[in-house]
Amino acid sequence: MSTQPAHGDATIAVSDELAARDDMIVCREVDKWFGDFQALSGISATIKEQEIVVVLGPSGSGKSTWIRCINRLEAHQSGQIIVDGIELTNDLRNIEKIRSEVGMVFQQFNLFPHLTVLDNITLAPIWVRKKSRPEAEELAESLLERVGIPEQAQKFPGQLSGGQQQRVAIARALAMEPRVMLFDEPTSALDPEMIKEVLDVMEELARSGMTMMVVTHEMGFAREVADRIIFMEEGEIVEVGTPHHFFTEPAEERTKLFLSQVL
Amino acid sequence: MTDPMLPPASTAMGAEPVIPAASPPDRPSLPPGRWIRENLFPNTRNSILTIFAILIALFAYRGLLNFMFSEERSWIAVRTNLRLMFTQAYPEHQYIRVWVTVGTIMVLAGVSAGIWARWGGVTVKRLMGWLMSGGVLTAAGVLVREPSVLTDAAGESVRDDAGELVRESFAAAMADRWVWWAIAIALLALGLVLWTSLDDLRRRTIEIPVAWLIFGLPALLVASTWVVRYGHYGFTEGEFIAEPGQLVAMTTRVPWTFMWLILVASFALGRAARDRAIASAQAAEETPNGGPSDEGADDDAVPELPRGALARTRTSVNLLWVLSPFFLYWVVMRDPEIDYAHVFSTMLPMGLAFGAAGAAVLWLLTRSDAGEVGRLAAIGLLLLAAFHWVAAYFGWYSMLQVARIAFLLLAVAGLLAPNFAGVAAQRRRLVGAWLFMVLIAFYGATVINSPSTVETPTDMFIGGFSVTLLVSVLTIMLSFPIGVLLALARTSRQPIFRVLSTIYIEVIRGVPLITLLLFFSGVLPLFLPDGMELAELAAAILGYTLFSAAYLAENVRGGLQSIRRGQYEAADAVGLTTTQRTGFIVLPQSLRVSIPPLVGQVIATFKETSLLAIIGLFDFLRMANSVIPNQSQFLGVRRENLLFVSVVYWVVAFAMSKYSQRLEQRVGLGQR
Ligand SMILES: Nc1ncnc2c1ncn2[C@@H]1O[C@H](COP(=O)(O)OP(=O)(O)O)[C@@H](O)[C@H]1O
Ligand SMILES: [Mg+2]
Numbered sequence: 031m032s033t034q035p036a037h038g039d040a041t042i043a044v045s046d047e048l049a050a051r052d053d054m055i056v057c058r059e060v061d062k063w064f065g066d067f068q069a070l071s072g073i074s075a076t077i078k079e080q081e082i083v084v085v086l087g088p089s090g091s092g093k094s095t096w097i098r099c100i101n102r103l104e105a106h107q108s109g110q111i112i113v114d115g116i117e118l119t120n121d122l123r124n125i126e127k128i129r130s131e132v133g134m135v136f137q138q139f140n141l142f143p144h145l146t147v148l149d150n151i152t153l154a155p156i157w158v159r160k161k162s163r164p165e166a167e168e169l170a171e172s173l174l175e176r177v178g179i180p181e182q183a184q185k186f187p188g189q190l191s192g193g194q195q196q197r198v199a200i201a202r203a204l205a206m207e208p209r210v211m212l213f214d215e216p217t218s219a220l221d222p223e224m225i226k227e228v229l230d231v232m233e234e235l236a237r238s239g240m241t242m243m244v245v246t247h248e249m250g251f252a253r254e255v256a257d258r259i260i261f262m263e264e265g266e267i268v269e270v271g272t273p274h275h276f277f278t279e280p281a282e283e284r285t286k287l288f289l290s291q292v293l
Numbered sequence: 294m295t296d297p298m299l300p301p302a303s304t305a306m307g308a309e310p311v312i313p314a315a316s317p318p319d320r321p322s323l324p325p326g327r328w329i330r331e332n333l334f335p336n337t338r339n340s341i342l343t344i345f346a347i348l349i350a351l352f353a354y355r356g357l358l359n360f361m362f363s364e365e366r367s368w369i370a371v372r373t374n375l376r377l378m379f380t381q382a383y384p385e386h387q388y389i390r391v392w393v394t395v396g397t398i399m400v401l402a403g404v405s406a407g408i409w410a411r412w413g414g415v416t417v418k419r420l421m422g423w424l425m426s427g428g429v430l431t432a433a434g435v436l437v438r439e440p441s442v443l444t445d446a447a448g449e450s451v452r453d454d455a456g457e458l459v460r461e462s463f464a465a466a467m468a469d470r471w472v473w474w475a476i477a478i479a480l481l482a483l484g485l486v487l488w489t490s491l492d493d494l495r496r497r498t499i500e501i502p503v504a505w506l507i508f509g510l511p512a513l514l515v516a517s518t519w520v521v522r523y524g525h526y527g528f529t530e531g532e533f534i535a536e537p538g539q540l541v542a543m544t545t546r547v548p549w550t551f552m553w554l555i556l557v558a559s560f561a562l563g564r565a566a567r568d569r570a571i572a573s574a575q576a577a578e579e580t581p582n583g584g585p586s587d588e589g590a591d592d593d594a595v596p597e598l599p600r601g602a603l604a605r606t607r608t609s610v611n612l613l614w615v616l617s618p619f620f621l622y623w624v625v626m627r628d629p630e631i632d633y634a635h636v637f638s639t640m641l642p643m644g645l646a647f648g649a650a651g652a653a654v655l656w657l658l659t660r661s662d663a664g665e666v667g668r669l670a671a672i673g674l675l676l677l678a679a680f681h682w683v684a685a686y687f688g689w690y691s692m693l694q695v696a697r698i699a700f701l702l703l704a705v706a707g708l709l710a711p712n713f714a715g716v717a718a719q720r721r722r723l724v725g726a727w728l729f730m731v732l733i734a735f736y737g738a739t740v741i742n743s744p745s746t747v748e749t750p751t752d753m754f755i756g757g758f759s760v761t762l763l764v765s766v767l768t769i770m771l772s773f774p775i776g777v778l779l780a781l782a783r784t785s786r787q788p789i790f791r792v793l794s795t796i797y798i799e800v801i802r803g804v805p806l807i808t809l810l811l812f813f814s815g816v817l818p819l820f821l822p823d824g825m826e827l828a829e830l831a832a833a834i835l836g837y838t839l840f841s842a843a844y845l846a847e848n849v850r851g852g853l854q855s856i857r858r859g860q861y862e863a864a865d866a867v868g869l870t871t872t873q874r875t876g877f878i879v880l881p882q883s884l885r886v887s888i889p890p891l892v893g894q895v896i897a898t899f900k901e902t903s904l905l906a907i908i909g910l911f912d913f914l915r916m917a918n919s920v921i922p923n924q925s926q927f928l929g930v931r932r933e934n935l936l937f938v939s940v941v942y943w944v945v946a947f948a949m950s951k952y953s954q955r956l957e958q959r960v961g962l963g964q965r
Contacts, residue, residue: 103862123664130868140863144881144960153877154867160716199863206867 052079053112054210054241055100060109062095062265069095070106070265077210077243082236084252085245087262088288093245096262097212100243101132114209130158133203137215139195141187147174147198148183151205159206166205173201177231193224197231204235211235213244249292253277261285322418322493325425354430355437361936364442364450364458369535370927371937373526378916378938381756382749383626385529390628390747392548394621399556401617405610407563408603411959412507414500417491421484428480435473440466508557515553518546533926570603618766619737626755629743636739643696644735651703651731652724658710659720667714671707678704695738702730712872753830756911758941764830764912765899768837772898775838776845777884781875783846784853794846801843807904810836814908833905841898848890852883885960892953896946903942914938 055077062070069092077083085093098104099111102118102125111118113128142150151170155161161169174180177197179190187195196216203211213232217225229251236242236255246252252259252273259276261269261284269282277293280286323331334340360366371378380391440460443451451459461469491499517523518541525539540546623629654674658667678700684690685697706727713723747754755763782794801809813836814829856879864874884891906915917934921927 098862101866103865126868126870129866132866134863134866136859136863136866138859140859142860142863142878142882144885154869157712157873157877158868158870160719162718202867 051115053077054079054081054114055243056110056112057096057100058110058112060096060099060106060111062092062099062104062106068265070099073109073265073267075260075267075270077241079209079241080239082242082244082255082257083260084256084258085243085260085262086247086252086288087268088291091262092265093262094214095265097134097214097243097245100212101129101134103134130154130206131209133206133208133211135196135199135203135211135213135216137218139187139192139199139219141195141199141202143187146184146186147179147190150187150198151202154202155205169205170201173204174198176204176234177201178227191224192220193227196220196224196228200228200231200235210241210243213242213246215245215247217246217248247292249277261288263288322497325488351433351437354434355439358434358438360932362438362441364444366933367927367930368933369526370921370924370930371933372524373528373533373535373926374916374921374924374934376527377757377920378913378934379758381753381759381911381916383754384748387628387747388544390625392552394625395548395552396555397617397621397625399552400559401610401614403556403559404563404566405614407560407565408567408607408610410504412503414502415506416497417487417499417501418496420501421487421496424480424487425484428477428482428484431473431477431480435467435470435477438466441469504560508553508560511553511556515546515550518549566606567603570606573602615770616733618763618770622755622763623737623740626747626759627745628747629740630746631739631743639693640695640735640739643693644731647696647699647703647735648728648731651699651706651727654703655706655710655724655727656720658707659714659723661715663710663714667710671704671710674700674707675704693738695734698734698738699731702734703727706730709872712870753911757916758913760830760905760910761899761902761913764834764837764902764905767834768841768898768902769895771834772838772841772845775842777849777880779842779846780849780853783850798843798846801840802847806836806840806901807907809840810904810908812836829908829910833908833910837898837902841894844894844897845891848887848894849883851890852885852887853879855886856882888953888957888960892949892956896949899946899949900942913941 053076055075057073057075060070060073061068073096075083085097087093095104099106099118100113105120106118114131116124116128116131118124118128141147142153145153148167148170151173152163152166155166155169156163159166171180171183174183177200179194179197182190182194182198187198190198196219200211200216216232217228220228225248229248232242232244232251233255244251244256254273256273259271259273260267261276261280261282263284269276269280269285271280276285277289280289322328333343376383383391440463442458442460445451453459460466467474488496521540522538523541525534525536525542527534527542654670657663658670660667663670678697681692681697681700685692706723710723713719745754753760779794779798782790783798785791810833813832817832817835860878860882861874864878869877902912903914905912906918911920917938918931921934922929922931
């Protein structure tokens with residue numbers, strides 16, 4: 031990274047040595063400790079542009095930790111994470127740049143409760159992307175249309191159902207026009223009847239060509255939508271494969287055991 | 294506990310009468326007799342407790358009444374010195390300045406209320422409750438107060454052989470107080486008539502707009518000064534005037550009538566602006582939020598419209614509030630004699646130079662490619678600004694105070710520059726803000742440094758309640774940002790900020806306020822750089838500000854800790870910078886959580902201004918406690934004044950506390 035010029039906004043070059051051009055996320059031997067506890071050990075994986083990757087694994091296996099390392103909500107201690115050709119280091123500008131390229135949807139929605147739905151969505155486009163307010167509002171309205179709740183723009187998050195809140199959260203992430211979307215168990219906090227409305231939005235997003243990395247326990251979604259499935263346990267990647275391979279002929283014993291428990 | 298922002302219950306029913314969501318419609322209210330039996334005397338134990346409590350209350354009430362109406366009281370001292378207590382010895386012929394000040398506050402208050410207030414209504418039932426309680430209290434007062442002392446023909450109290458005061462008989466006393474009986478009966482009768490003429494549902498659902506009460510009661514008071522002979526008392530040009538049975542002086546009646554008119558007119562203006570903004574917004578949206586349009590619904594159902602013309606009006610009203618104390622105190626009350634030669638030779642050119650140079654610097658710093666160089670330049674500016682203060686302390690070179698302040702402002706603007714970088718509109722906004730700050734700073738410095746032309750017997754031209762108000766308002770305004778910064782520093786990840794702010798807060802909280810005040814008024818001037826003086830008043834405000842900031846910081850910190858981690862993560866994930874995350878996400882939420890303790894601190898500050906007397910200022914309390922008792926006409930009259938002063942303090946503090954409760958309810962919406 032030392033070859034980069036020290037100033038300028040469009041100058042963070044996609045260097046060929048770091049990753050191939052259509053590699054959206056590259057992880058190489060990523061390790062992460064919480065104190066003495068190793069949450070991720072030697073994670074290596076590549077996610078191509080427009081690819082949908084679903085991450086499966088038992089609770090506590092490090093799925094969230096990994097996905098959160100990718101936009102630097104957690105800092106990894108060794109190894110490389112390269113997003114859209116930019117390596118994640120302690121350099122604040124790289125972090126800000128990557129965060130505006132990567133959208134994230136949380137299990138608990140994490141909407142801003144003191145702002146209306148519209149303001150939740152337009153805040154970052156206005157202040158980070160420097161869009162004008164009318165422009166940002168127009169974008170927000172079209173996104174709300176896209177996630178199916180155009181009539182809720184003036185409400186506050188607390189006035190919406192869980193499923194609606196999660197769809198607002200997706201719209202908020204999309205408003206930054208990200209190149210990648212990360213989902214950390216987006217449906218786990220929802221009542222069963224609301225899960226489908228969120229999954230439908232995610233499917234539509236996948237069809238539109240968005241690169242997505244999804245941690246979920248929805249096996250149906252994994253089977254139907256994923257291009258690849260990554261199975262993790264105890265901070266390691268155990269098995270990688272297509273849904274067909276994964277659900278019909280898993281190679282590893284641990285994968286079989288996991289599948290027998292969840293299916 | 295109705296949520297004002299949730300329109301469903303009240304609008305969905307539509308049919309009138311609208312039933313407020315707070316009272317379940319299926320439980321009719323009890324008739325007064327049954328209510329009393331069920332709530333006050335439900336069983337023997339509670340009956341005993343009730344009677345006991347009533348006896349204690351009556352005893353205290355009797356004591357208060359006997360005190361207030363005793364022949365030994367000389368309320369005339371309070372009535373005569375009203376102006377003194379509120380404005381000290383502000384010269385009579387300049388009194389128009391006082392009225393301009395009060396008028397400005399009325400305009401701002403009226404417009405603000407018009408734009409913001411959602412007062413709603415009071416049910417007839419509650420109103421009847423108040424009326425009847427008032428009647429009962431008055432009647433009880435007439436009964437329990439001791440009979441008056443007999444007076445002889447010369448107006449002297451009659452004493453018996455043992456020297457005891459002779460009082461009239463109970464029957465005579467009751468007969469003498471016929472006016473009070475009339476009032477009590479009128480109140481009770483009004484309440485009862487209202488009660489019987491309405492059925493229960495109507496009693497609980499018909500609402501009187503609170504605005505009527507808020508403007509109506511002062512209207513009654515003001516109107517009564519034109520009719521009722523309250524008597525005319527005062528010191529006019531040093532002359533003691535006591536004319537019982539006269540109308541209140543014209544110089545009191547006319548201005549207050551004006552003030553009332555101004556208040557109502559500005560309220561109407563603010564309301565009209567709000568209604569127009571709402572109407573145009575609804576016209577633009579056709580069907581707002583898919584719900585039935587809530588015409589006819591009361592104020593509570595009006596949705597918040599934070600954007601557009603209304604938002605601009607609100608911002609400007611806020612700005613006017615912030616600027617008004619400086620303007621009113623230094624310009625209107627003080628009437629500074631501005632040295633125009635100095636203005637044209639120094640202040641104006643210097644201000645222009647600062648404005649232009651600063652604008653150029655900021656324009657450069659907000660270029661999209663300013664990057665790291667820009668940040669370094671801003672830090673350089675900060676160091677330069679800091680150096681000027683250090684140099685001032687050691688007296689290396691002289692510089693106008695305002696220039697030091699301007700350098701500091703420029704440094705702050707420079708540090709904020711990255712948030713405005715890139716887009717032309719945003720860059721212009723920052724430069725505009727800078728020019729505005731320069732204008733304020735240079736104008737303020739000119740005005741503050743010009744001598745006052747108002748001549749008073751003491752060296753202070755402001756005193757009494759005005760100084761109490763000025764100190765509390767400025768203290769609150771100045772300590773708020775400092776408190777927030779301290780709280781942020783104390784929760785910051787930077788150890789140096791954390792340590793410094795913790796030490797500061799803990800030291801201040803461990804020191805009595807009095808010592809701080811004495812320190813700032815007496816000791817601090819010794820430490821100040823050469824040529825810098827600190828007026829007594831400024832020293833006091835500084836002491837209060839630093840004190841109050843430490844407490845506010847702790848309250849804000851409580852709010853900061855209540856913000857969940859997910860909020861920080863979500864803000865980070867959408868790419869907000871740390872400043873933006875703090876300003877848009879963390880602070881707004883934590884300030885809402887800390888409204889009750891913050892208002893508590895504001896009230897405490899207001900009351901603690903009574904310590905000003907100790908460092909020699911003539912505040913409200915000192916007027917009552919030592920100035921009036923030293924007047925030759927009212928030697929030793931103190932208790933009456935103290936009671937009056939307490940009531941005024943209480944009214945203001947109570948109003949603030951009520952307001953905070955409403956504010957809490959209103960912003961409660963944002964919190965799920
Ligand atoms: N902030 C943290 N501090 C310490 N341990 C953590 C922290 N976050 C996660 N862990 C631990 O790391 C492991 C992986 O957690 P996580 O990534 O949340 O798992 P998953 O999302 O797969 O359920 C767990 O054992 C968890 O207890
Ligand atoms: Mg998880």
